[in-house]
Amino acid sequence: MDVKDRLIAELGSLPAIVNLVDQRKRGYHLEVLLTPKIIRDFSLLMRRLDFYLVFVSAVHLDPEVEIIYQFANYHGPCRTLARAFVPADGIIPTISDIFHGANWHERETRDMFGVVFSGHPFLLPLLLPEEDADLKPLLKKAAALKSAERIRRIAELATPVAVDNTGKNNPEQN
Amino acid sequence: MEANTGGKHSFVLNMGPQHPSTHGVLRVILEMDGEHILEPEPVIGYAHRIQEKMGESRSWPGFLPNTGRLDYLSALIYNHGYVALIERMTGTEVPLRAEYIRVITSELNRISSHLLWLGAFLLDLGAFTPIMYAFDDREQILDILEDITGARLTYCYFRVGGVFRDVDDKFVERTRAFIKRLRGRFKPIYSDLVTTNIIFIKRVKDIVNITPEMARRYGVTGPPLRSTGVCYDIRRNEPYSIYPELDFEIPVGTSGDCLETYLVRVNEMEQSLRIIEQALDRLPSGPFRLKVPRKLKLPQGDASFSVETARGELTYYMVSDGSDVPYRLKIRVPSFSNLSMLKELCRNMLLSDLIMALGTLDLVIPEIDR
Amino acid sequence: MGEEEKSRLNIHSYAALARERIESGNALTAGPDDAQPFIRMELTDKFFNLCRANSLWPMTFGTACCAIEMMALAMARFDMSRYGFEVFRPSPRQADLMIVAGTVNRKMAPAVITLYEQMAAPRYVIAMGNCAISGGPFAVEENYNVVEGVDLLIPVDVYVPGCPPRPEGLLEGILKLQEKITGNRYPFPQYNPPKE
Numbered sequence: 001m002d003v004k005d006r007l008i009a010e011l012g013s014l015p016a017i018v019n020l021v022d023q024r025k026r027g028y029h030l031e032v033l034l035t036p037k038i039i040r041d042f043s044l045l046m047r048r049l050d051f052y053l054v055f056v057s058a059v060h061l062d063p064e065v066e067i068i069y070q071f072a073n074y075h076g077p078c079r080t081l082a083r084a085f086v087p088a089d090g091i092i093p094t095i096s097d098i099f100h101g102a103n104w105h106e107r108e109t110r111d112m113f114g115v116v117f118s119g120h121p122f123l124l125p126l127l128l129p130e131e132d133a134d135l136k137p138l139l140k141k142a143a144a145l146k147s148a149e150r151i152r153r154i155a156e157l158a159t160p161v162a163v164d165n166t167g168k169n170n171p172e173q174n
Numbered sequence: 175m176e177a178n179t180g181g182k183h184s185f186v187l188n189m190g191p192q193h194p195s196t197h198g199v200l201r202v203i204l205e206m207d208g209e210h211i212l213e214p215e216p217v218i219g220y221a222h223r224i225q226e227k228m229g230e231s232r233s234w235p236g237f238l239p240n241t242g243r244l245d246y247l248s249a250l251i252y253n254h255g256y257v258a259l260i261e262r263m264t265g266t267e268v269p270l271r272a273e274y275i276r277v278i279t280s281e282l283n284r285i286s287s288h289l290l291w292l293g294a295f296l297l298d299l300g301a302f303t304p305i306m307y308a309f310d311d312r313e314q315i316l317d318i319l320e321d322i323t324g325a326r327l328t329y330c331y332f333r334v335g336g337v338f339r340d341v342d343d344k345f346v347e348r349t350r351a352f353i354k355r356l357r358g359r360f361k362p363i364y365s366d367l368v369t370t371n372i373i374f375i376k377r378v379k380d381i382v383n384i385t386p387e388m389a390r391r392y393g394v395t396g397p398p399l400r401s402t403g404v405c406y407d408i409r410r411n412e413p414y415s416i417y418p419e420l421d422f423e424i425p426v427g428t429s430g431d432c433l434e435t436y437l438v439r440v441n442e443m444e445q446s447l448r449i450i451e452q453a454l455d456r457l458p459s460g461p462f463r464l465k466v467p468r469k470l471k472l473p474q475g476d477a478s479f480s481v482e483t484a485r486g487e488l489t490y491y492m493v494s495d496g497s498d499v500p501y502r503l504k505i506r507v508p509s510f511s512n513l514s515m516l517k518e519l520c521r522n523m524l525l526s527d528l529i530m531a532l533g534t535l536d537l538v539i540p541e542i543d544r
Numbered sequence: 545m546g547e548e549e550k551s552r553l554n555i556h557s558y559a560a561l562a563r564e565r566i567e568s569g570n571a572l573t574a575g576p577d578d579a580q581p582f583i584r585m586e587l588t589d590k591f592f593n594l595c596r597a598n599s600l601w602p603m604t605f606g607t608a609c610c611a612i613e614m615m616a617l618a619m620a621r622f623d624m625s626r627y628g629f630e631v632f633r634p635s636p637r638q639a640d641l642m643i644v645a646g647t648v649n650r651k652m653a654p655a656v657i658t659l660y661e662q663m664a665a666p667r668y669v670i671a672m673g674n675c676a677i678s679g680g681p682f683a684v685e686e687n688y689n690v691v692e693g694v695d696l697l698i699p700v701d702v703y704v705p706g707c708p709p710r711p712e713g714l715l716e717g718i719l720k721l722q723e724k725i726t727g728n729r730y731p732f733p734q735y736n737p738p739k740e
Binding site: 059 | 475479
């Protein structure tokens with residue numbers, strides 16, 4: 001069973017939405033839509049399956065900022081993009097104790113977007129000078145801010161194998 | 175090796191943003207105990223140049239010059255990633271001749287980046303001769319590329335739909351002559367003078383110990399990863415352009431120390447020469463650029479594109495809202511993840527070995543800070 | 545750039561203060577940069593200037609891409625040691641020329657000023673590359689971090705434009721600096737300038 005199939009099988013245990021996308025058109029193989037509660041479980045799963053963290057970043061969208069994680073694997077082509085919307089208080093759990101590389105990525109995301117990662121050991125400015133710690137330069141002004149529908153693909157160019165596990169394992173969400 | 179005073183009298187030493195190695199403006203705060211480093215803490219941000227913000231504030235062609243300034247030593251590969259991303263999003267075809275030209279120039283750029291790395295690495299060791307030879311070879315490459323691209327260092331040669339200017343027979347001749355020349359210089363200069371030099375080996379062997387597990391935790395890619403034995407190269411694992419049709423090996427080390435990384439890079443130069451030779455043999459005729467409309471709107475949605483630069487895996491991730499100005503451009507650079515490993519990699523190390531470790535990781539600070 | 549954005553780049557302008565002092569003719573309240581020797585003799589002045597110009601010791605201050613062209617200038621093809629300044633000193637105490645090669649941003653600005661003040665007079669600064677002259681490609685409306693020109697921080701003697709300038713361009717800049725110091729374009733007598 002190759003890496004991608006194994007990942008899809010294991011993701012069945014998490015209440016997440018998994019989309020298989022066309023790698024030639026999107027550049028990654030799988031898209032996973034998460035909620036902040038299951039980010040850490042998802043990261044533990046990725047670590048168990050030997051993935052490495054490509055980046056952690058964010059996109060400023062209309063109601064909340066959206067955090068993006070991209071993972072890839074050394075042994076088989078399975079680039080995975082995971083997204084989660086930051087809740088209203090702007091705090092999201094950290095994954096820097098699971099993937100140590102996320103330490104710096106999360107510091108940079110805090111610099112640029114103001115997202116606070118709870119549990120991060122050292123959330124101080126990484127790229128900006130200390131007096132600019134609250135500058136948050138990549139947040140968009142109100143005129144340029146768009147909502148999530150305006151930036152998602154209109155025609156679904158992906159092969160429509162969408163696996164929706166949000167109903168399973170999470171009776172609160174029903 | 176135990177620390178000198180058993181950690182009782184530790185002090186903090188600042189290896190400041192201005193220091194005489196050519197990596198750029200990196201600051202490392204060292205907690206020292208005598209000559210041993212207890213823990214290094216890299217501080218970056220001294221070369222932060224608003225690249226991602228600029229990517230979101232101008233239409234997508236306006237960002238092309240910036241891609242050359244991100245990592246100026248392998249600027250063509252950064253160009254490649256960006257234009258290929260736009261091509262992926264818009265579905266633009268690239269003529270075959272342009273793909274071959276892209277690969278030939280990218281590999282020449284990779285060789286010139288490795289040559290500069292080699293010279294600077296050995297300069298940090300104290301060897302002043304190899305950098306002269308390395309720069310001499312590098313100037314040959316720069317001459318070849320200057321004729322077609324017009325620039326020596328920060329190229330902006332690729333366009334969506336092809337390349338900016340065609341190559342002629344003179345380029346092919348000069349490149350073949352260069353390949354022959356460099357192959358002839360590998361043994362007497364880089365091998366006999368450096369690789370088999372006992373002083374060099376003693377300075378460099380068993381200095382750092384990158385394990386595949388540590389590399390995976392930090393997201394390390396490129397030669398530091400390949401020196402541990404993991405054969406991961408974007409050109410092989412997620413091939414792009416015409417790399418699937420070319421026959422080359424991925425050099426892999428065994429133990430993940432400085433010497434192995436050095437050997438991986440030198441062998442990569444040889445493999446790049448092989449790639450260039452094959453590509454020159456097969457260079458087809460045809461158009462070198464397909465015109466795209468100037469205000470080409472990017473379709474709504476997101477896409478990512480990964481390429482293998484001289485330092486590791488570079489990933490561009492773009493989110494578009496349907497206009498020709500990207501909504502979000504995220505650039506994931508290899509040196510960022512490689513440097514984040516430094517704190518764990520260089521514990522309890524001698525100060526002079528830290529310089530070797532920094533050289534091994536092959537950092538370019540302006541790309542880390544973007 | 546909006547006014548509130550401009551105030552973000554409000555960095556202590558050393559050059560402006562020094563200029564004010566010189567223009568107001570206040571030699572008695574001269575700062576350390578305006579140190580004048582007690583005795584000046586024209587011939588020894590000329591001689592010392594000749595010696596200084598032919599043996600400028602640059603400090604390694606490469607920040608970004610221009611640093612590579614500065615290194616290329618020091619290498620075998622362009623070879624700046626024929627003009628006397630191949631000795632790159634890492635320490636500012638031992639250098640008298642600071643070639644600011646590359647972008648300076650707000651985090652780096654205090655370091656630039658500190659290094660400049662640590663150099664011993666007479667000291668010279670060359671701003672190499674568009675970023676050091678005026679912010680270069682990063683002097684855009686949405687700029688929040690790049691100092692638009694290193695002459696907002698320290699007084700600059702010679703500007704070398706280019707992105708990056710060719711090594712010959714930087715060499716021309718250093719020769720211009722020699723001309724500024726000695727008044728003469730080819731200060732070393734044994735070089736025969738081309739006939740006009």
